[in-house]
Amino acid sequence: MPTTLTPMIQSCILHFGEMGSRWGINRTVGQMYALLVLSKEPLCADDMTEALGISRSNVSMGLKELMSWDLVKLQHRPGERKEFYSAPGDVWDIAKTLIEQRRKREIDPTLSTLRNLLIETPANPDEEYAQQRMREMHELIEMLTLWTQEIQRLDSAQLGTLLKLGNSIGKVLDMKDRLLGSKK
Amino acid sequence: MPTTLTPMIQSCILHFGEMGSRWGINRTVGQMYALLVLSKEPLCADDMTEALGISRSNVSMGLKELMSWDLVKLQHRPGERKEFYSAPGDVWDIAKTLIEQRRKREIDPTLSTLRNLLIETPANPDEEYAQQRMREMHELIEMLTLWTQEIQRLDSAQLGTLLKLGNSIGKVLDMKDRLLGSKK
DNA sequence: CTGTAATTTCAGTAATTACTGAAATTACAG
DNA sequence: CTGTAATTTCAGTAATTACTGAAATTACAG
Numbered sequence: 001m002p003t004t005l006t007p008m009i010q011s012c013i014l015h016f017g018e019m020g021s022r023w024g025i026n027r028t029v030g031q032m033y034a035l036l037v038l039s040k041e042p043l044c045a046d047d048m049t050e051a052l053g054i055s056r057s058n059v060s061m062g063l064k065e066l067m068s069w070d071l072v073k074l075q076h077r078p079g080e081r082k083e084f085y086s087a088p089g090d091v092w093d094i095a096k097t098l099i100e101q102r103r104k105r106e107i108d109p110t111l112s113t114l115r116n117l118l119i120e121t122p123a124n125p126d127e128e129y130a131q132q133r134m135r136e137m138h139e140l141i142e143m144l145t146l147w148t149q150e151i152q153r154l155d156s157a158q159l160g161t162l163l164k165l166g167n168s169i170g171k172v173l174d175m176k177d178r179l180l181g182s183k184k
Numbered sequence: 185m186p187t188t189l190t191p192m193i194q195s196c197i198l199h200f201g202e203m204g205s206r207w208g209i210n211r212t213v214g215q216m217y218a219l220l221v222l223s224k225e226p227l228c229a230d231d232m233t234e235a236l237g238i239s240r241s242n243v244s245m246g247l248k249e250l251m252s253w254d255l256v257k258l259q260h261r262p263g264e265r266k267e268f269y270s271a272p273g274d275v276w277d278i279a280k281t282l283i284e285q286r287r288k289r290e291i292d293p294t295l296s297t298l299r300n301l302l303i304e305t306p307a308n309p310d311e312e313y314a315q316q317r318m319r320e321m322h323e324l325i326e327m328l329t330l331w332t333q334e335i336q337r338l339d340s341a342q343l344g345t346l347l348k349l350g351n352s353i354g355k356v357l358d359m360k361d362r363l364l365g366s367k368k
Numbered sequence: 369c370t371g372t373a374a375t376t377t378c379a380g381t382a383a384t385t386a387c388t389g390a391a392a393t394t395a396c397a398g
Numbered sequence: 399c400t401g402t403a404a405t406t407t408c409a410g411t412a413a414t415t416a417c418t419g420a421a422a423t424t425a426c427a428g
Contacts, residue, residue, distance in 0.1 A: 008301055009314050015297045019290060024206045026416065037321075038314040045375075055418050060376055081374050081426060091320040095328070106203060113199045117192055130193050130222040136275040137221075143343070144279070151331075159327070210386065229405075239388050244406055265396060265404050 005051055009038055013052070028054050029062040033071060033087065037094070042075050042084035069101050092156035099148060107145055114138040189235055193222055197236070212238050213246040217255060217271065221278070226259050226268035253285050276340035283332060291329055298322040 005013065013034040020030020031052050036043060043051075045059045052059075063085060066072045071094065075084040088094050114134050122128040189197065197218040204214020215236050220227060227235075229243045236243075247269060250256045255278065259268040272278050298318050306312040 006307060006311055008304055008307075008311055012297070012301055012314065012318060015294065019294060022208045022290060028416080038317050040310070040313040057376075057378090057419070058417055061417085064376085079427075081372090081424095083375080091317070091324050095324060106206060110199065110203060113196070117196055120192055123190060123192075126224070127190055127192055129224045130196070133222050133275070134196060140275050140279060140343075147335075159324075212386080241389070241406075241408090242387055245387085248406085263397075265394095265402090267405080 005035075012038060025065075028052065028058055029065050032059065032062045033066060036066075036072060036085060036087040037091075039086070042073075042086035044082045044084050070097055071101075090156050092159055096152050099152060103145060103148075107141060111138060111141060111145075114141075189219075193219075196222060209249075212236065212242055213249050216243065216246045217250060220250075220256060220269060220271040221275075223270070226257075226270035228266045228268050254281055255285075274340050276343055280336050283336060287329060287332075291325060295322060295325060295329075298325075 013031050016034035017027040017031035020033075021027040032048055035048060035051055045056065045063065048054075048059045048062075049056045063072070066085075067074070072085045072087060075086060077084065088097070114137060117134055118131060118138065120127075120131075122131050197215050200218035201211040201215035204217075205211040216232055219232060219235055229240065229247065232238075232243045232246075233240050247256070250269075251258070256269045256271060259270065261268065272281075298321060301318055302315060302322065304311075304315075306315050
């Protein structure tokens with residue numbers, strides 16, 4: 001945990017800060033997380049304050065947010081009040097958590113909203129058409145979600161095997177197509 | 185294109201506006217797109233101004249943004265200056281465009297940033313560790329991207345077949361595992 | 369239980385982003 | 399080519415979000 005970050009680490013942190021701000025996450029939270037991911041040792045709030053040049057209270061709020069996303073682990077050291085934070089050691093675990101949390105916060109409410117609107121009886125042709133669109137969206141989202149859930153089941157070792165396999169995923173899909181040939 | 189939207193359509197538009205604002209998209213752009221998706225007929229800018237109760241200039245900027253994402257089609261009517269806009273008729277096309285665009289805007293720059301940082305020679309153990317993390321991230325992101333690209337190749341009919349198939353995707357993955365048995 | 373080192377909260381402010389209305393530009397019917 | 403109906407641009411302002419520093423709270427070493 002260097003007082004001043006090296007340019008290399010700095011650039012990476014800045015990039016993820018920038019990226020974070022394009023998502024719902026604000027810049028400093030993105031930076032904080034990048035910092036944690038890139039650090040071998042757990043960091044305390046003051047380390048982050050110093051490394052990123054932001055206020056202590058901002059770090060506290062950011063940490064709270066990261067905790068609510070379940071993206072950081074909290075560690076205590078015996079005989080010290082201070083709390084230390086770290087990111088999971090496996091990037092695939094991080095990604096799985098991110099996917100999972102976004103599903104909970106964005107996909108699930110959307111599906112539920114759509115379902116509620118689909119129950120209603122259309123009052124006119126416009127509503128009928130709109131409902132049809134909603135039905136298609138609902139179906140698609142549900143399917144894609146299901147898909148990612150399957151992938152999330154894999155552990156990083158299995159994922160690694162698939163990676164080595166390269167893009168023959170296409171072949172597997174083809175194979176599946178052949179299995180379902182009759183349908184086509 | 186009703187002057188006043190029905191409650192059902194209204195709720196859906198509001199929901200997607202809200203969701204949009206959690207992503208990079210601002211609320212009104214999200215609403216505009218929901219409105220377009222739910223309308224059978226193409227709409228002109230004034231229709232949207234009226235339906236959403238926002239200023240004409242705001243609609244113009246939103247439309248510009250949606251065009252830059254390649255999410256809307258522009259239509260002219262013979263003998264009229266006015267321009268009409270519509271969303272693709274197939275929700276899977278919409279999703280594919282979204283995925284594609286996000287990849288271009290977020291994933292590709294991230295991969296390139298990571299690659300650049302990975303070229304550098306680590307100056308100390310901290311950098312060495314950080315680079316290792318970056319390498320893992322790069323690998324993971326690249327793989328997931330590849331995966332989604334494979335899926336994007338499918339047309340909506342093929343996707344439909346998979347949908348009917350339910351979650352036996354797991355089975356296919358298992359099957360693949362067996363095919364690669366030796367690796368394990 | 370007490371003192372203190374740490375964290376959290378929160379009101380105030382800074383920074384950013386969204387939106388509007390007026391002016392400028394564009395596109396085309398005639 | 400001209401007039402006008404449309405779109406776009408843009409400076410100004412409103413609304414939102416991010417951040418800070420001081421005060422309050424919490425947790426624990428002693």
